[in-house]
Amino acid sequence: MVLYRKGKIVYKDGKNLIFESDNVGYYVTFPDNKRIKLNQELKMCLYEIKNDFTWSLYGFKELEERKLFADLLNLNGIGPRVAFNVLNVGFDKAINLIRDGNIEEIAKIEYINPRIARIIVEELKEKLSSKSKDVKKLKLCLKIM
Secondary structure, three states, X not given: OOOEEEEEEEEEEOOEEEEXXXXXXXXXXXXXXXXXXXXXXXXXXXXXXXXXXOEEEEEEOOXXXXXXXXXXXXXXXXXXXXXXXXXXXXXXXXHHHHHOOOHHXXXXXXXXXXXXXHHHHXXXXXXXXXXXXHHHHHHHHHHHO
């Protein structure tokens, strides 16, 4: 499994783009792609979904976004389209909605109903809150050093 590739964006269209790395073009679905520009060079974190019916490649600007995507896919009833739409509202906004338990706002995201929103909050709220505390502790330790 490839975790990331370095390259540049050679084409953008809606939620999809073509990412060129080592003279190979990858057709990638990329959430909130307003953050990147055509011909921008970056290290893109990748998530591949391959089964009997489809082969899809999802790209993320940061590893934490990829981790949230994977966490969402591990929840019962959530597929790549729903996980993508959660991240498409913006990573920070998605994290805050889940941490705050804002089921009503999460349910407004395309393809998410209140039942799925509740599952997302119940399964990920504590996990995301503990990650936040760990990051704050790490930053404090680094500051002290």
